[in-house]
Amino acid sequence: MNKIHFNKSLKPLLFLLVFIATISCNNDLEEVLKGDLSESTIKTQSDAIALVDGIYNGLLDGGFGYYASGSMAYITDGITDVFKLGGDPGLRISNLEQYRWGDDNIANDPWGSIYKVIDRANWALKLIEGMDDEVFKDADTKNRLLGEASFLRGLAYFDLVGIYGGVPLKLKPTESDGVGLSRSSTSDVYIQIEKDLNYAIENLAFKGGSPGRANKAAAHGILAKALLRQGKWDEAKVNIDAIIASGAHDLFVEGSFLELFYESNRLDNEIIFSVLSMGESYYEATNHHIKFFTPWNYDTGWSTVGMPPTLFSQIEPGDSRLEVYFDVYPTFAGGTENAIEQYNLVINRKFGHYNRDITAPGYGYDAYKNYAMSKLGVPILRYSDVLLLKADIENELNGPNAEAYSAINQVRNRAGLGDLPEGLGKSEFTEAVLKERAIELAAEGHRKDDLIRHNIFESTMTQYLLDQGYAFPVTVTPAHKLMPIPRTELDLNPNMDPNPSNDF
Structure with missing residues (x-):
C-alpha cells in the first residue's frame, strides 16, 4: 500500500542492504555486506555508511521502481514530444502519453518508491546525527554521510513535487502508524528542497568518488533545476556556474555519443550523478x-x-x-x-x-x-545538460551572449555539428536551445520542465497530440502539468487532497 504513514517497525524499514559503497581507490563499485540494521545496532562508521547506501538502494526499488524500469522516464518525458510508445495500444503507458488520464492510479508507481527513499533518508539523518563523533574516522566523514542523505531526500522531493505538486512534507522517520499527513504547499516543498541541497553543497566534495555517489556538483545541478522551476533564473545561474567553474566535469569525447552509455563508461566525468x-x-x-x-x-x-x-x-x-x-x-x-x-x-x-x-x-x-x-546507469545529471542549461539561463538573463553561444556550441561540436549561426534573436536562440536539449537528452526526463519553464507546455503538447493522429486528441491545460494523486493514497489518507487531474 502506498501509505504515507508507512510501517512502524524500524527493522524492516532499514532493509537488507544490497547496494554500493564507492570507497575503493579506483572509484569503482563494491558490494556492502548484507545484514539487518536496527536502532540499537547502529554503532560504527560502517553501520552509518550502510544506512546511507540503503537510501541509494531505494532509487532502484528492487530493480523495478523509481528510477528503474523506465518508471521516471515514463512519468516525465513520457508525456512529452521526445518519447513515444509503439506496439501494444492497450498498455497503460499508451494512455499516459495520449493524456487519457481517467484512471487515478495512472501515475501511482513513483509515489510509494519515492517516499520509501525519503523515510530511509529521515532515518539515516536522525541516527547518524545521534552517533558519537569519535565513531567516525573524522568529522568530515560524518558530515559527508549527512550531506549524502540530505541530497537524496532533496532529490526525492524534487521528483515528487515535479510530478504531483505540493505533497506531504515528511521530515522525521516513521516510528508508528498514524493518520496520514496533509499536503504542504509547493513553495514549502521547494524551501525544504533548497535547505537539503544547500546542506549537501556545504558538506560534499565536487566529485564523490563515482557518479553513483552524491556530490557537490550534483547538488548544485538539482538545486539549479529546482530554482528554474520557480523562475529564479539568477540564483540558478550561480549554481550552474559553480559546476562549470569547478572543472570537475567535462564532455565525453573519448568515443562516440553512444559509447557514453556503455557499461564501461558509467563512471565517466560527463555523468555528474546517476543511479548505478x-x-x-x-x-x-x-x-x-x-x-x-x-x-x-x-x-x-x-x-x-x-x-x-x-x-x-x-x-x-x-x-x-x-x-x-x-x-x-x-x-x-x-x-x-x-x-x-x-x-x-x-x-x-x-x-x-x-x-x-x-x-x-x-x-x-x-x-x-x-x-x-x-x-x-540511469543518468540523472550530465555535463551536457549543465552546458545547455547555461546557454538557456544566459539567454534568458542577458540575451544570446558569448557565454550562451559557447555553452551550446560545445554540445553541438561534440555531436560533430558546427556552431550555431551568429546573430540569433533571443526567441530564436531559445528555440535552438530547446531543440538541442530535446535531441541530446531524450528519454532522460528533462523535457517537461523545459517546456513548462518557457510557458509552452500546453501549446506544444496540444499540437503534438493532434499531429500524432490519436483517435481522441486532448487539449492540454495547466491541470495536465501535475499527475493525479494515486487513488490508493486518496483512499488511505483522509487528509490528502486530489489534484485537478484527478477529475479527468
Missing part, C-alpha cells in the same frame, strides 16, 4: 531499465519505447547522435526492419542491451546472456 546498478542478479542489485526501451527482435527489449519521428526529422545531417537514434535496425534473423513503419517511432538505444559491454558482450543472440541484468 551492480548487475548482480535478476532480482537483486540490478536495474531492469534495459528491458523497456527497444524492440524484442532487435536486442530482446520488452517494449518499443523510442523517439517520435517528428523529433527525429529535426536532427541535422552529420549529427553523430544518429548512431543512437535510428529508424532502420538489424534483427536477430539477419534482416532489417523500419521502426517507423513497424512501430511509428525511432529507436532510442541509450539503454539497450547492446550497451552491456561488460555483462553481456557481443551481438545477436548473445543479448540473452545475463538476461535483463546490467551494470548500466
Whole structure:
C-alpha cells in the first residue's frame, strides 16, 4: 500500500542492504555486506555508511521502481514530444502519453518508491546525527554521510513535487502508524528542497568518488533545476556556474555519443550523478531499465519505447547522435526492419542491451546472456545538460551572449555539428536551445520542465497530440502539468487532497 504513514517497525524499514559503497581507490563499485540494521545496532562508521547506501538502494526499488524500469522516464518525458510508445495500444503507458488520464492510479508507481527513499533518508539523518563523533574516522566523514542523505531526500522531493505538486512534507522517520499527513504547499516543498541541497553543497566534495555517489556538483545541478522551476533564473545561474567553474566535469569525447552509455563508461566525468546498478542478479542489485526501451527482435527489449519521428526529422545531417537514434535496425534473423513503419517511432538505444559491454558482450543472440541484468546507469545529471542549461539561463538573463553561444556550441561540436549561426534573436536562440536539449537528452526526463519553464507546455503538447493522429486528441491545460494523486493514497489518507487531474 502506498501509505504515507508507512510501517512502524524500524527493522524492516532499514532493509537488507544490497547496494554500493564507492570507497575503493579506483572509484569503482563494491558490494556492502548484507545484514539487518536496527536502532540499537547502529554503532560504527560502517553501520552509518550502510544506512546511507540503503537510501541509494531505494532509487532502484528492487530493480523495478523509481528510477528503474523506465518508471521516471515514463512519468516525465513520457508525456512529452521526445518519447513515444509503439506496439501494444492497450498498455497503460499508451494512455499516459495520449493524456487519457481517467484512471487515478495512472501515475501511482513513483509515489510509494519515492517516499520509501525519503523515510530511509529521515532515518539515516536522525541516527547518524545521534552517533558519537569519535565513531567516525573524522568529522568530515560524518558530515559527508549527512550531506549524502540530505541530497537524496532533496532529490526525492524534487521528483515528487515535479510530478504531483505540493505533497506531504515528511521530515522525521516513521516510528508508528498514524493518520496520514496533509499536503504542504509547493513553495514549502521547494524551501525544504533548497535547505537539503544547500546542506549537501556545504558538506560534499565536487566529485564523490563515482557518479553513483552524491556530490557537490550534483547538488548544485538539482538545486539549479529546482530554482528554474520557480523562475529564479539568477540564483540558478550561480549554481550552474559553480559546476562549470569547478572543472570537475567535462564532455565525453573519448568515443562516440553512444559509447557514453556503455557499461564501461558509467563512471565517466560527463555523468555528474546517476543511479548505478551492480548487475548482480535478476532480482537483486540490478536495474531492469534495459528491458523497456527497444524492440524484442532487435536486442530482446520488452517494449518499443523510442523517439517520435517528428523529433527525429529535426536532427541535422552529420549529427553523430544518429548512431543512437535510428529508424532502420538489424534483427536477430539477419534482416532489417523500419521502426517507423513497424512501430511509428525511432529507436532510442541509450539503454539497450547492446550497451552491456561488460555483462553481456557481443551481438545477436548473445543479448540473452545475463538476461535483463546490467551494470548500466540511469543518468540523472550530465555535463551536457549543465552546458545547455547555461546557454538557456544566459539567454534568458542577458540575451544570446558569448557565454550562451559557447555553452551550446560545445554540445553541438561534440555531436560533430558546427556552431550555431551568429546573430540569433533571443526567441530564436531559445528555440535552438530547446531543440538541442530535446535531441541530446531524450528519454532522460528533462523535457517537461523545459517546456513548462518557457510557458509552452500546453501549446506544444496540444499540437503534438493532434499531429500524432490519436483517435481522441486532448487539449492540454495547466491541470495536465501535475499527475493525479494515486487513488490508493486518496483512499488511505483522509487528509490528502486530489489534484485537478484527478477529475479527468
